[in-house]
Amino acid sequence: MVQGKRWVIGKPFEGSLTDANFHLEEFSLPNLNDGEILVEAVYLTVDPYMRMAMISRPAGDTIAGEQVAKVVESKNAEYPVGTHIVTSPGWVTHSISNGEGISKIDPNYPKDLPLSLALGTLGMTGRSAYIGMTEIGQIKAGETVFVSGAAGAVGSVAGQMAKIMGCRVLGSAGSDEKVAYVKELGFDEVFNYNKVKDIDATIKGLAPNGIDVYFDNVGGDFSMMMIKHMRIYGRVVVCGAISEYNLTDPQKYPSIFCHLLFNSIKVHGFTNFHYTQLYPKAIAQLSEWIQKGQLKYREDVTEGFQNMPKAFMALFLGANKGKAIIKM
Numbered sequence: 001m002v003q004g005k006r007w008v009i010g011k012p013f014e015g016s017l018t019d020a021n022f023h024l025e026e027f028s029l030p031n032l033n034d035g036e037i038l039v040e041a042v043y044l045t046v047d048p049y050m051r052m053a054m055i056s057r058p059a060g061d062t063i064a065g066e067q068v069a070k071v072v073e074s075k076n077a078e079y080p081v082g083t084h085i086v087t088s089p090g091w092v093t094h095s096i097s098n099g100e101g102i103s104k105i106d107p108n109y110p111k112d113l114p115l116s117l118a119l120g121t122l123g124m125t126g127r128s129a130y131i132g133m134t135e136i137g138q139i140k141a142g143e144t145v146f147v148s149g150a151a152g153a154v155g156s157v158a159g160q161m162a163k164i165m166g167c168r169v170l171g172s173a174g175s176d177e178k179v180a181y182v183k184e185l186g187f188d189e190v191f192n193y194n195k196v197k198d199i200d201a202t203i204k205g206l207a208p209n210g211i212d213v214y215f216d217n218v219g220g221d222f223s224m225m226m227i228k229h230m231r232i233y234g235r236v237v238v239c240g241a242i243s244e245y246n247l248t249d250p251q252k253y254p255s256i257f258c259h260l261l262f263n264s265i266k267v268h269g270f271t272n273f274h275y276t277q278l279y280p281k282a283i284a285q286l287s288e289w290i291q292k293g294q295l296k297y298r299e300d301v302t303e304g305f306q307n308m309p310k311a312f313m314a315l316f317l318g319a320n321k322g323k324a325i326i327k328m
């Protein structure tokens with residue numbers, strides 16, 4: 001019998017998280033039935049959405065999440081031992097699958113790229129950037145695009161895509177080091193939102209004629225302020241609202257409805273999981289751009305399953321530099 005480890009909720013998630021919200025336990029996996037495979041995690045991912053996914057879930061529930069895993073035992077001819085797959089059993093070292101809801105790493109996956117990218121730029125965060133910029137934001141060459149959370153896993157891809165597609169790209173990030181990195185990626189203008197004295201005036205200075213597409217990763221006050229910089233026919237792509245995930249009190253915001261109305265602005269939220277039909281196109285395009293050297297990526301790799309909570313909490317402090325990955 002195989003022994004696995006899993007991270008479960010220690011104390012239900014409310015407000016900012018601490019170590020007490022996480023509990024590591026061991027568990028036994030049963031023997032395989034026909035058609036089943038036993039897989040072992042190789043890379044896991046921590047993502048801001050997990051904070052929302054686990055809201056109001058009780059202590060003892062396994063924390064949700066995706067991983068790249070390797071088949072270590074198989075009673076399913078489709079998945080021989082050694083096959084790498086992407087699966088979502090949560091924060092666990094081992095799991096059993098009957099093949100439903102998992103996907104093999106594409107045979108065309110570039111051999112020279114790390115498999116961990118299947119959880120980032122060539123996975124959930126990359127395709128979110130792609131779907132947000134194309135299907136939702138409908139960006140066009142010559143437009144001015146603003147990306148908040150520009151140094152993050154999604155934001156860095158979103159901004160580079162907009163540059164590749166011929167837009168003028170502006171962005172914000174939380175430290176000078178991140179600003180320098182985003183500039184290296186080719187963004188036209190970036191500022192440190194924790195440092196500039198007047199964010200409103202900074203944006204006005206960078207985009208005196210307004211923003212065509214705002215790709216929003218952060219929500220909250222920052223994004224409410226951004227709305228009034230939108231041009232006529234502007235599109236707000238609501239990809240994430242990380243500044244709100246740990247809040248416990250309801251927020252009060254100024255009304256934006258008149259501005260939306262008189263400037264014909266579209267605000268469109270989206271969750272990538274609702275656009276699965278676009279995944280193959282997204283991954284093929286992102287993969288091509290990486291291989292041509294047009295799209296760069298950065299991973300923030302934490303070694304060790306035991307460090308998952310630490311890596312997860314770091315996302316909400318802005319401590320990660322690139323896509324947060326856990327290496328087993």
Ligand code: NDP
Pocket residue numbers: 047048049124125128149150151152153154155172173174175178217218238239240241242243244270271272273315316317318319320322323324
């Ligand atoms: P990141 O890799 O960018 O990590 C999170 C970053 O968010 C931090 O590094 C920090 O960057 C910033 N941040 C943290 N706390 C705050 C805060 N209170 N206010 C403003 N910024 C903050 O994460 P991802 O790129 O993976 O995710 C970005 C957003 O996209 C998240 O909101 C996430 O939930 C969302 N998302 C949505 C998807 C969808 O399908 N719609 C799919 C994937 C992600 P900094 O230091 O620059 O502030």
